[in-house]
Amino acid sequence: MDYQKLAADILKNVGGKENINTAWHCATRIRFKLTDExxxxxxxxxNLDGVITVVQSAGQYQVVIGNSVGQVFDQLADQAGLENKSSSSTETPAEKENLVNRFIAFISGTFTPFLGAMAGAGILKGLLALFVALNWLTTTSGAYQIWYAAGDALFNFLPIFLAFTAAKRLKVNQFVAAALAAALVYPAMVTVASKSLTLHFFGIPVIPTTYTSSVIPILLAVWLLSYLQPVLDKIFPDAVRNIFTPLFSLMIIVPLTLIVVGPIGSGISNLLAGAVSGLYNFAPVIAGVIMGAFWQVFVIFGVHWTFVPVMMNNIAKMGYDPLLPILSAAVLSQAGAALGVFLKTKDKKQKALAGSGVVTGVFGITEPIIYGITLKMKRPFVCAVIAGGIGGAIIGLFQARANSFTLPSLLALPTYLGKGFDGVLIGIAVAFFLAAILTYLFGFSKETAIAAETNNNEVMSPIEGTVIPLKSVHDEVFSSEAMGKGIAIVPINGNLKAPVSGTVSAVYPTGHAIGLISDQGAEILLHIGIDTVKLNGKYFETLVKKEQHVNVGDALVSFDLEKISADGYEPTIMMVITNSKDYEVNVTTETAATDNWLLRLKQK
Known part of the structure; x- marks a missing residue:
């Protein structure tokens, strides 16, 4: 689904942003207060592709989207300039982030915008090295020099790119930050540093340092700018602020960076490069096992971003990085595990997902494999970890290295040419095929194999109470089955439990709804009450987090049944299979109890 286009179409057809007083979203729908409906x-x-229906009720204009409502709303909020975007997210409100999480978020937000361009440029440099090795090009040819400029420019002027994205993350003037970085890599300054000449700034010596391709100095400089800019904004009146704040920012930060911040950053860079090199040289096999086995674990927790500046710093300082080739084993092991699932499973949906995952995985995109297959099934993920560790150990043993930064995958092979290249080929082959074999032999539990054989799912009762047909509830979005087929329950207590084993896909801030994806792929929405979103979280306590795995019977939400009813809200629980088009759905008429299934799903 093209969320951006859908949001634009909705915005246009509700009368444009001028017709919106307020907008927010709940579990399934975008809710508007329009000036004129x-x-x-x-x-x-x-009739828009992606819209289920429209409901006009209680002074609200409600556009029902389904599980993708959060993504569509974020796009709409951007396009309409809504201020309540963050407060309407489908994520559970988090406590103030700690320093480590803030640092990881900063690194991620800084590198992500141009990571694709960086990967493409790195592959181009690797291909040029391959072409020269095969005598297809010479380093003096015009084609080589033009292509090399295309591939190397981003890395040579990396501080400018980092300054621009870091400034956006830190909410300071991006163009002032880019100008600051450009001063560090200005040709005259590079020439002075290359000749080891010492400049003096009003008598203060400037240590000759080269900042091309560097990472840490410019990040420190922009961080410093984030403190200076607000001070200058307060000093200067509105009439001259747009000129004088940039003027004094450059006059202060550029010399301060060259005199103090830059040398400190370069010192940190040298220490990091030396530490990584020393550890790798001391025990390359151990380094290979650790990085090959646990890289994808780092990815899951988001801490992999902390390695990106280290690896780029290694290339800038040493001319190569020893970690990147090892990571290819970790990536290819996930693709191999997906192949094992593809060959073993008889579940058509799972087979299709695994087959596409093999293709994306060998090209470096592992998220669909991890979150859609291996991590969900657990055992294939363990098989991939084992295979990745062994493949990484082989690559470490050969002491392979990357000559340019790019995303680890088969496409990155040209960047590994040189020392240890044979080890890379052996290591990634072992990681891929061993993961496939281990997954095929040991990646399926007995229960998973039975489920794959029968293609059946049983969805248990999420709460004790009286079962009623979904069509009888007093909410046309659910009663019309526009959201999907399902069942409703009039509860006798306030303890909502997991009806399946699976992953929590959505946790709504108001606590009135939970999204689940079962281990077999059924997408389930549990909605507590009718119009209870208006309670804004009152009487609800969410007991799980997004991406958390739950088992049948695990507690999801605790709510005060009596107070919700006393406030005039129907507490009926709607349990809907939002991808019910993929299943034959059989509904029981039994009274809801924890030992009775309510829905039995069989894949079409």
Missing amino acids: KKADTKTIE
Whole structure:
């Protein structure tokens, strides 16, 4: 689904941003307070691909989207300039982030915007090295020099790119930050540093340092700018602020960076490069086992971003990085595990997902494999960890190295040419095929194998109470089965439990709804009460987090049944299979109890 286009179409047909007083979203729908509902083209909106229906109720204009409502709303909020985007996220409100999480978020937000361009440029440099080795090009040819400039420019002027994205992350003037970085890599300054000449700034010596391709100095400099800019904004009046704040920012930060911040950053860079090199040289096999086995674990927890500046710093300081080739084993092991699942499973949906995962995995995109297959099934992920560790150990043994930064995958092979290249080929082959074999032999539990054989799912009762047909609930979005087929329960207590074993896919801030994806792929929405979103979280306590794995019967939400009813809200629980088009859904008429299934799903 093209969320950006859908959001634009919705925005246009509700009468544009001028017709929106407020907008927010709940578990399934975007809720508008429109200035004039007559300006909204309801028929057109209902026919949009991605919109289930439109409901006009209680003064709200509700566009029902389903599970993707959060993504669509974020795009709409950006396009309409809504201020309540963050407060309407489908994520559980988090406590103030600690320093480590803030640092990881900063690194991630700084590198992510141009990571694709960086990967493409790195592969181009690797291909040029391959072409020269095969005598297809010479380093003096015009084609080589032009392509090399295309591949190397981003890395040579890396501080400018980092300054621009870091400034956006730190909410300071991006163009001032880019100008600051450009001063560090200005040709005259590079020439002075290359000749080891010492400049003096009003008598203060400037240590000759080269900042091309560097990472840490510019990040420190922009961080410093984030403290200076607000001070200058307060000093200068509005009439001259746009000129004088950039003027004094450059006059202060550039010399301060060259005199103090830059040398400190370069010192940190040298220490990091030396530490990585020393550890790798001391025990390359151990380094290979650790990085090959646990890299994807680092990815899951988001801490892999802390390695990106280290690896780029290694290339800038030493001319190579020893970690990147090892990571290819970790990536290819996930692709191999996906191949094992593809060959073993009889579940059509799982087979299709695994097959596409093999293709994306060998090209370096492992998220669909991890979150859609291996981590969900657990055993294939363990098999991939084992295979990745062995493949990484082989690569470490050969002491392979990357000559340029790019995302680890088969496409990155040209960047590993040189010392240890044979070890890379052996290591990634072992990681890929061993993961496939281990997954095929040991990656399926007995229960998983039975489920794959029968293609059946049983969805248990999420709460004790009286079962009623979904069509009888007093909410047309659910009763019309526009969201999908399911069942409703009038509860007798306030303890909502997991009806399946699976992963929590959505946790809503108001606590009135939970999204689950079963281990067999069924997408389930549990919605507590009718219009209870208006309670804004009152009487609800969420007991799980997004991406958490739960088992049947685990507690999901605790709510005060009596107080919700006393406030005039129907507490009926709606349990809907939002991808019910993929299943034959059989519904039981039994009274809901924890030992009775309510829905039995069989894949079509």
